Amino acid sequence: MSEAVMRRSVLKKQQLVEEIKEKIDKAKLMVIFDFTGIDANAMADFRKEIKKNNAEIKVIKNTILYRACNGTELYDKIDIFKGPSAVVFAYEDVVAAAKALKEFLKENEAAKVKAGLVEGSFVSAEGIDALASLPSREELLAQLFATMMAPVTNFVRVLNAVPQKAVMVLNAIKEEKEKQG
Template identity: 35%
Template sequence: MAVTRQKKEEALRELIDRFTRSKTVVFADYRGLDVKSISGLRKQLREKESELKVGKKTLMRLAAKEIGVDEIGSEEMEGSVAAIFSYEDELSGLRILFKFSKENEKLKLLGGIIDGKVVDPNVVQQYAKLPSREELLAKFLGSLNAPLTGFVGVLSNVIGGFVRVVNAYKESFPSAPVAAPVVETLAEPVVEVAPAVESAETTIEEPVAEVTPVVEESAEEVSN
């Protein structure tokens, strides 16, 4: 038992290392393929700095958790699955595997991990159809010697492919319910009213006019 556990731990460490170094990971069901076909696929992948590794689904999940991916694969990932790791170019392994699956129907894509997100087989196919750097460079250089319409056509094809990938990527995630917009009620500004100054109850006395006493003249006439 100790030897078996030790081997599992060693296999898990190797998978964690591959998941950490890989830029993209694609999972596939390889059951039904003969040894010769698998060997040919491995050779093609090695030429593009990619690798095929077969392992148990449970170990794949444990290794993926180490890079922050909690859940991978689907219900179809049972038992042992093939994981294709791309170390140099993000899309090299995807293209090789996609082309191989077209020529060998027994190989079935099960999804993958791109940009740290779990994606379904449809997204993997859309990424695999994107032109490589070499193809883009060749098209660009060729368009320099072509009329302006040719250059616009190249850009349109590239942009169209990118849009299809983005749409497929968005559709791979369940749509979240749209929450009702929250309308914030703006509070009326509070106007600070200065306290009224209480008028002092001071009685203002009317100025008293001085009355000059009237001197009553004597009724008697003053004789000269």
């Protein structure tokens, strides 16, 4: 191999490391998983599914991934970078992406989560599983809205009950007078 070809190859790898590093910095969630036993069709379907959550999946050589993780909390954990690795990068809703990955891996039992980063902090495979078990953003917003509206709703019910009870008392008095008279 000539020196020029080797130099191009090194430059290409450095460029790839920089691209992956940018994705890591941009992503709110990054999950590295072993994709053993997953066929190309299943992976293609998962790519389409994960894209709906403003996320993407990349299959990356471990050496490139390891270099790109330099400066992150994953860099110390060398065991993560063994075996086949694919990475999910989620740019918005971390819970939705984690849920999608969990569902995908349920169908492909040989594959498993290795570890990840959430907002730049290391998260173990168990942590990613716990994240996937959280309610979605929409569910959390609905719960928050219901909690905020509860006092207002109760106040309106109390206000409605006062005239209602007054009408019932007046109706009872009317019925009593009709019986007497």
